[in-house]
Amino acid sequence: MTSLYTKELEVAQLAVQRAARLTKRVFHEKAKGTVSKDDKSPVTIGDFGAQALIIAALQHHFPGDEIVAEEEAAQLREDKALREQIWELVSTTKLDDVVAERFLGGAIESEEAMLELIDKGGSQGGGRGRIWAIDPIDGTKGFLRGGQYAVCLGLMVDGDVKVGVLGCPNLPVDDAAPLTADIGSNATDEGRGVIFSAVVGQGATSRPLGTGALAEGKNISMKPITEMSSATFCESVESGHSNQSDSARIAEKLNITNPSVRMDSQAKYGSIARGAGDIYLRLPTSKTYQEKIWDHAAGDLIVREAGGQVTDTTGSRLDFSKGRTLAANKGVVAAPAAVHGQVIKVVQEVLGL
Numbered sequence: 001m002t003s004l005y006t007k008e009l010e011v012a013q014l015a016v017q018r019a020a021r022l023t024k025r026v027f028h029e030k031a032k033g034t035v036s037k038d039d040k041s042p043v044t045i046g047d048f049g050a051q052a053l054i055i056a057a058l059q060h061h062f063p064g065d066e067i068v069a070e071e072e073a074a075q076l077r078e079d080k081a082l083r084e085q086i087w088e089l090v091s092t093t094k095l096d097d098v099v100a101e102r103f104l105g106g107a108i109e110s111e112e113a114m115l116e117l118i119d120k121g122g123s124q125g126g127g128r129g130r131i132w133a134i135d136p137i138d139g140t141k142g143f144l145r146g147g148q149y150a151v152c153l154g155l156m157v158d159g160d161v162k163v164g165v166l167g168c169p170n171l172p173v174d175d176a177a178p179l180t181a182d183i184g185s186n187a188t189d190e191g192r193g194v195i196f197s198a199v200v201g202q203g204a205t206s207r208p209l210g211t212g213a214l215a216e217g218k219n220i221s222m223k224p225i226t227e228m229s230s231a232t233f234c235e236s237v238e239s240g241h242s243n244q245s246d247s248a249r250i251a252e253k254l255n256i257t258n259p260s261v262r263m264d265s266q267a268k269y270g271s272i273a274r275g276a277g278d279i280y281l282r283l284p285t286s287k288t289y290q291e292k293i294w295d296h297a298a299g300d301l302i303v304r305e306a307g308g309q310v311t312d313t314t315g316s317r318l319d320f321s322k323g324r325t326l327a328a329n330k331g332v333v334a335a336p337a338a339v340h341g342q343v344i345k346v347v348q349e350v351l352g353l
């Protein structure tokens, strides 16, 4: 029997690899073309450019699929200078393997076609049919700070994530490298850049993030926790995204003595999936915020396929069928399946749930 989603996985990984070439170019520039969105959060020319390149590849292979993507082109239609900067990047970023680049459909035709592609990500999502979720740069604040970020792509079918890919240009290639928050100032790309992938029922893998054809992948799995006291947990750098005083109280109650590792983006999901860390806590900072599906789709599947359990703070699975947000969930608790119940119990004690 041929495996399911083989083509989707290949397209997704190559599309992420190509988009990451673009984000890396922007990462190494001082001027990242940052503009403010309506909710005051930042977006850069890297976010827009990566979204255009990913959607171009998806449209080439799966023109009937819907797409939920974070960014939209409205601001670019009004700002010629910004639009031209993005077009310059998008029209010159290719995979350096001719076959792989042709497989993705090659270059986008024109600046106008680029804007139209960006706006193909406006689907309302939901629980029916094939829907891709794209976060072209997750952790934009980390990206601007010179920290961790991720290029994220997931395929949902009837509300369940079936394929997940995370490109993490600033994480170590080595799955066994210790978990650190900082990539170090003056760091080069040497030894860094990894793609995490998973297909439902087929396990999770990591492979070096390359520049052309895909590198060989290796199976990854979460580290079994033998002593909770020696576990490491990760959380957001941004205290506005996850409540860091609640997480400190949870860690204390679990007798965890290691300090939390703070890193931006879904790099947290990838890191625990390969056993570099153990637990990921994302604790609500407000009653009203709804998590976005593109911030979790790929990571949720990758961690579950690596032997983890991912729920919200009430212990329910993340429900991707509700639209563009995880409207039915609050926060995220990801841990090895064997200890997830123990972690949830303490999360609920501390949050008073």
Ligand SMILES: Nc1ncnc2c1ncn2[C@@H]1O[C@H](COP(=O)(O)O)[C@@H](OP(=O)(O)O)[C@H]1O
Pocket: 041, 070, 135, 137, 138, 139, 140, 141, 142, 235, 236, 237, 238, 240, 241, 242, 263, 264, 265, 266, 285, 289, 291, 292, 295
């Ligand atoms: N109040 C809030 N609570 C939780 N997440 C938030 C938030 N405000 C913004 N975010 C999300 O947090 C993401 C980054 O996650 P992290 O904190 O793990 O790095 C952002 O993704 P983008 O950077 O793609 O916009 C954004 O969608």
Ligand SMILES: [Mg+2]
Pocket: 041, 042, 043, 070, 140
């Ligand atoms: Mg954003």
Ligand SMILES: [Mg+2]
Pocket: 135, 137, 138, 139, 294, 295
């Ligand atoms: Mg995001």
Ligand SMILES: [Mg+2]
Pocket: 047, 070, 135, 136, 137, 138, 139, 140
């Ligand atoms: Mg983003």
